[in-house]
Amino acid sequence: MFGFFSSLDCSLDIFFVEALLNGVLLAGLLALLALGLNLVFGVIDVVWICYAELVMIGMYAIFFFVQTVGLPLPLAFLLAIGLVAIAGLLLHYLVIRPVLDQPPINQLLVTGGLLFLLQAAATMAFGIEFRNLGLRLGSMNIGDMSFSWSRIITFAVAIAAVVALWQFLTRTYIGTAIRAISQDRQIMPLMGVDQKKVYLATSAIGGGLAGLAACLMVLQYDIYPQIGLQFGPLTFMICVLGGLGNMVGGFVAAFIIAQFITIGGSCVATEWGYAVAFLFFMLVIFVRPQGLFGAKS
Amino acid sequence: MRFWRSAAYAAAAIGIVSGISLPAAAQKEIKLGVIYDYTGPFAGGGSLPAAIATKIAIDMINERGGVEGHKIVATYADAQSKTDVAINEAERLLNEVKVDVLMGVFSSAHCVPMAAKVDAAKKFMWANVCVASAVFKDKNLKYVFRAQVHSDQTGEASCQFLSEIAKSKLKKEVKDIKVAIIHEDGPYGAGVAAGNEAKCKELGIDIVHKEGYAATSTDLSALVTKLRRARPDVILHTGYNPDITLFTRQAKEAGLKYIALIGHGAGHAQFDKLKATFGDDIEYLFNVDPVAAQLLDPKALQPGLGDLINEMVNRYKAETKATEVPSHVSMGFNQTWIFLTDVLPRAIKKHGGFNPEALQKAALETDIPAGGTIQGYGVKFFPPGHKMSGQNERSIPVVMQFVKGETKIAWPSNLRTIDPVIPLPSGHAFAR
Numbered sequence: 092m093f094g095f096f097s098s099l100d101c102s103l104d105i106f107f108v109e110a111l112l113n114g115v116l117l118a119g120l121l122a123l124l125a126l127g128l129n130l131v132f133g134v135i136d137v138v139w140i141c142y143a144e145l146v147m148i149g150m151y152a153i154f155f156f157v158q159t160v161g162l163p164l165p166l167a168f169l170l171a172i173g174l175v176a177i178a179g180l181l182l183h184y185l186v187i188r189p190v191l192d193q194p195p196i197n198q199l200l201v202t203g204g205l206l207f208l209l210q211a212a213a214t215m216a217f218g219i220e221f222r223n224l225g226l227r228l229g230s231m232n233i234g235d236m237s238f239s240w241s242r243i244i245t246f247a248v249a250i251a252a253v254v255a256l257w258q259f260l261t262r263t264y265i266g267t268a269i270r271a272i273s274q275d276r277q278i279m280p281l282m283g284v285d286q287k288k289v290y291l292a293t294s295a296i297g298g299g300l301a302g303l304a305a306c307l308m309v310l311q312y313d314i315y316p317q318i319g320l321q322f323g324p325l326t327f328m329i330c331v332l333g334g335l336g337n338m339v340g341g342f343v344a345a346f347i348i349a350q351f352i353t354i355g356g357s358c359v360a361t362e363w364g365y366a367v368a369f370l371f372f373m374l375v376i377f378v379r380p381q382g383l384f385g386a387k388s
Numbered sequence: 389m390r391f392w393r394s395a396a397y398a399a400a401a402i403g404i405v406s407g408i409s410l411p412a413a414a415q416k417e418i419k420l421g422v423i424y425d426y427t428g429p430f431a432g433g434g435s436l437p438a439a440i441a442t443k444i445a446i447d448m449i450n451e452r453g454g455v456e457g458h459k460i461v462a463t464y465a466d467a468q469s470k471t472d473v474a475i476n477e478a479e480r481l482l483n484e485v486k487v488d489v490l491m492g493v494f495s496s497a498h499c500v501p502m503a504a505k506v507d508a509a510k511k512f513m514w515a516n517v518c519v520a521s522a523v524f525k526d527k528n529l530k531y532v533f534r535a536q537v538h539s540d541q542t543g544e545a546s547c548q549f550l551s552e553i554a555k556s557k558l559k560k561e562v563k564d565i566k567v568a569i570i571h572e573d574g575p576y577g578a579g580v581a582a583g584n585e586a587k588c589k590e591l592g593i594d595i596v597h598k599e600g601y602a603a604t605s606t607d608l609s610a611l612v613t614k615l616r617r618a619r620p621d622v623i624l625h626t627g628y629n630p631d632i633t634l635f636t637r638q639a640k641e642a643g644l645k646y647i648a649l650i651g652h653g654a655g656h657a658q659f660d661k662l663k664a665t666f667g668d669d670i671e672y673l674f675n676v677d678p679v680a681a682q683l684l685d686p687k688a689l690q691p692g693l694g695d696l697i698n699e700m701v702n703r704y705k706a707e708t709k710a711t712e713v714p715s716h717v718s719m720g721f722n723q724t725w726i727f728l729t730d731v732l733p734r735a736i737k738k739h740g741g742f743n744p745e746a747l748q749k750a751a752l753e754t755d756i757p758a759g760g761t762i763q764g765y766g767v768k769f770f771p772p773g774h775k776m777s778g779q780n781e782r783s784i785p786v787v788m789q790f791v792k793g794e795t796k797i798a799w800p801s802n803l804r805t806i807d808p809v810i811p812l813p814s815g816h817a818f819a820r
Contacts, residue, residue, distance in 0.1 A: 102617075104617070106613045106614070106616060106617045109613050109642075110609070110610050110613050113607075113609040113610070113613070117606075117607050117609070214427050219426075219427055219428070219431035219432045219436060220432050220661070221432050221629050221630060221633065221661065221665075223633070223665055225664075225665065225667070227640075229641070230641040230642065230643065232643065237641065237642045237643045238641075239638070239641030239642070240641075241641070242641075311637070312630065312634065313629070313630045313633050313634075313665070315429060315432065315629075315630065316427075316428075317428055317429055317469070318630075320604065321604050321606055321630070322606060325606060349607075352606075352607055352610070353607065353609060353610045354610075355610075356607075356609075356610030356611060357610040357613055357614060360599050360600070360601075361599060361600075361601035361602075361605060361608060361610055361611045362573055362600055362601050362602055362605075364610060365602060365605070
């Protein structure tokens, strides 16, 4: 604890502003990761603990399409999004659907089991090496501040994805059905909404969002079988902090957590940034167990 | 092709772990329990090369008839880059498989608790790769030994190297050199960083920033920003993977400049992988580690060790199809070789067997002079009662530099194979 105070140095200089803006850019990626998980939980009421592993599958798919098959990157991105969308659909059909009526702990355990299965499968298929596409997009300089293009692109795409999903949910028939089911799973089937189709569509969209996150993450991170463990807990924490199933809450929570990581890391120490973020999370859950934007059940 | 080769490689790695015990019907046996990380992030960070090299050493000994008429039967266990798994595997090997000796261990985070546990149980452990000084410091261990260098030495070497080239290369007084120490916050990173800090302070080098971070961090931009603010001349970095690649990528994107970066083993020892990721940006990187044996002049070693190094390198390349042989290969091979050719034969011949007491006595009698191992250093263990009891007092690390795709020795001067390139030449991505 003494180390925390002794290392406190929050000079309000240009580097502080850089850290602040880097936090905003990081939040874009975290928000996108939380979006898919929240969508699935909000509609189907099941937590995909293995969500970050779907992202990992998408990253390996892009690597495979580009490095082994030799496809151009944009096509690899599209194929990966499609592939992970199908994976999401299959995840629901083969794994979630049989346990839909079972206690939440059983649902958690099957998706948790799938997490390890996917990690092991990736290890068998691609080995334990750290992979990457060797992409270097450079950075944008504003005065003494520097921001990587990969992060700027990630942020822009993440915001666009949030807007596009919102448009889809509010302006299309299936989107309206998804929102309706998320509001009342018991009544809507009685009013003619095909719950099974809505669940499948939601799972495919959730998977597609994981695929999109994979496209953005290969721009910034190495690919390895355990990358899900790097992002999974953080994503889950953001979803719970915002209110599990609440997409707006997840979006705001991503920005809060990202600022803790970057500003906390800048003013104190990197490891304290994460520690303070988790401490804040715990305090919020003590006061509002349903999360910042979640409704009381 | 690359995909199928990877699949076969991973399958081979897992096969090594699951296959495993090779019983010999008529011959007496000595059971070794070998623990490494065959999967998870540490595997790609150097554990797998060390594991393969350990197996090569055991195979070679068995091909030569074993040790004093005993066949070495190894059981290989995967710690999966997780401390709890490593400890559970150690207990399984000792209590269920009933191995005579526990060997291997890549991560210091595994090594520290495992060594204490094994010693308390009065079993014998021979640590191969983990370097944290905390494994031994003030623990007074009796049955755990390590011929490998320790993290205090690793941390001290980089500062000593800088002080010796301050005037000739940096055109500065030692006190005017500004360094930043950054490290993953496990026992390994923290141990090396403590060595950095103590030695740099002793030499009068100005430490402008010191910070730890979790190796699983998703973002190190705040750390990079602080380094840009502190403007160190030299960054002393200790990390695994993926943190090293994340830091390097974000440092370049943020325009961090310095005159040299000195890594300290683990992820920085994987030059070929860093080269594949960062291309020329990784040129002129320094790395402090026990030396990769093939870089040494065989004439400086005892007769026969040059041939041994060649065989190790050839077998490793044949098995992995690798072009670069990282220093972890030498660590895994050398430690195993020392145990099987020096300690174990003496325990059997002089102390009547290979129980922990006999092995402890034999280890304490080890007296290999400098030049007597493939990594150049000698072996003599600090005795019980010493604050580092069980640690080799003759081990030394070297400072290596990656220049034009090749690894060279930059320090100490008596082993030097290159005039170190420092500061970074103009035009380099990180050069000022």
